[in-house]
Amino acid sequence: MxxxxxxxxxxxxxxxxxxxxxxxxxxxxxxxxxxxxxxxxxxxxxxxxxxxxxxxxxxxxxxxxxxxxxxxxxxxxxxxxxxxxxxxxxxxxxxxxxxxxxxxxxxxxxxxxxxxxxxxxxxxxxxxxxxxxxxxxxxxxxxxxxxxxxxxxxxxxxxxxxxxxxxxxxxxxxxxxxxxxxxxxxxxxxxxxxxxxxxxxxxxxxxxxxxxxxxxxxxxxxxxxxxHRVAVMYLGRIVEIGDRDQLFDQPAHPYTQALISSIPVPDPRRERERAKRRILISGDVPSPVTPPSGCRFRTRCPKFAQLTSDEQVACVEQVPELVDRGQGHPSACHYAEVIPVV
Missing domain, CATH: 3.40.50.300 (P-loop containing nucleotide triphosphate hydrolases)
Known part of the structure; x- marks a missing residue:
């Protein structure tokens, strides 16, 4: 705008x-x-x-x-x-x-x-x-x-x-x-x-x-x-922020990707196709009294489960900064990666 x-x-x-x-x-x-x-x-x-x-x-x-x-x-x-x-x-x-x-x-x-x-x-x-x-x-x-x-x-x-x-x-x-x-x-x-x-x-x-x-x-x-712009929050922190179309079309944070993939569409055929690629979040939201160390989303993050034990150390010990890691808008994920959610 x-x-x-x-x-x-x-x-x-x-x-x-x-x-x-x-x-x-x-x-x-x-x-x-x-x-x-x-x-x-x-x-x-x-x-x-x-x-x-x-x-x-x-x-x-x-x-x-x-x-x-x-x-x-x-x-x-x-x-x-x-x-x-x-x-x-x-x-x-x-x-x-x-x-x-x-x-x-x-x-x-x-x-x-x-x-x-x-x-x-x-x-x-x-x-x-x-x-x-x-x-x-x-x-x-x-x-x-x-x-x-x-x-x-x-x-x-x-x-x-x-x-x-x-x-x-x-x-x-x-x-x-x-x-x-x-x-x-x-x-x-x-x-x-x-x-x-x-x-x-x-x-x-x-x-x-x-x-x-x-x-x-x-x-x-x-x-x-x-x-015009959208900020995505999880457990008290902004995990991704950017222009509306860019964030919805090219989400970089796993939490944003899961939220967008859950949006229903009125076309039954497209909805069935989306259901096959839906990103699911497991587990419950942690207590805000004792939030997880490092990345607060790691306890439910589907990407975290796919990382090696050495890669997971950063998620456990370091709070990810909300910065642009080459995706065109800031996201708070050590391993941010744009995944188009159709």
């Missing part, structure tokens, strides 16, 4: 988020840490969508919330529009929150069932003290923008369908005219027939308003449709 600027809107470096595990008993001492996010780095540009994908529990949503400082990072740096969020005062952070918003996975849980839709959308305007300056008209405008009837603003969330409720969530996120929106699995709770409408709405809004999206999802088909 053609970027309007070489300066990232959002720059994340070595982001870490650990959660303490408390023991039982009166003192409840810390027994360990859940390694939710471990050294994640990426840039996001204005008007761009970065898809963040991986299995459940890999740290995608935690990354999105840590970027917005909704969950304070354990360490690392998040720079938004040139300002380091880690060193920003509470007053300045409150001001900056107007420029960055989030749409949650469950549209019903993210809306107050006792408040009308108009009240929910107007809430950011009231919090930031701008509702008195044309607030009611701004709410009606937002409802029209997301494809809802402004006359239905006096209804409550339970009177809308799931897709309509998610549109309300999008409208609320747009109330303060943000530059960055974190989309935390925004269509995973919706029927397939409804997903397309919401995804198309997000694309139209991005083109119209120049928004940057951090799109968290586990549905690779949706990500391939909407994202």
């Amino acid at each position: 053609t970027r309007p600027s070489d300066v990232p809107l959002l720059s994340v470096r070595d982001l870490v988020k650990h959660y303490p595990v408390r023991g039982k008993g009166l003192l409840r001492r810390t027994a360990g840490d859940v390694h939710a996010v471990c050294g994640v780095s990426f840039d996001l540009y204005r008007g761009e969508t970065l898809g963040l994908v991986g299995e459940s529990g890999c740290g995608k949503s935690t990354t999105g919330r840590a970027v917005l400082n909704l969950q304070r990072p354990t360490s690392g740096q998040v720079v938004f529009q040139g300002e380091d969020l880690g060193t920003t005062s509470s007053k300045d952070l409150r001001r900056m929150r107007q420029r960055m918003q989030i749409v949650f996975q469950d549209p019903y849980a993210s809306l107050d069932p006792r408040a009308t839709v108009s009240s929910a959308i107007a809430e950011p305007l009231r919090i930031h003290g701008t509702y008195a300056d044309g607030g009611p008209e701004r709410v009606r405008e937002l409802l029209r923008t997301v494809g809802l009837n402004p006359e239905h603003g006096n209804r409550y969330p339970h009177e809308f369908s799931g897709g309509q409720r998610q549109r309300v969530g999008v409208a609320r996120a747009l109330a303060m005219r943000p530059d960055l929106v974190v989309l935390d699995e925004p269509v995973s709770a919706l029927d397939v027939s409804i997903q397309a409408g919401v995804v198309n709405l997000l694309e139209d809004l991005q083109e119209e308003l120049g928004l940057a999206y951090l799109f968290v999802a586990h549905d690779l088909s949706v990500v391939r449709h909407i994202a």
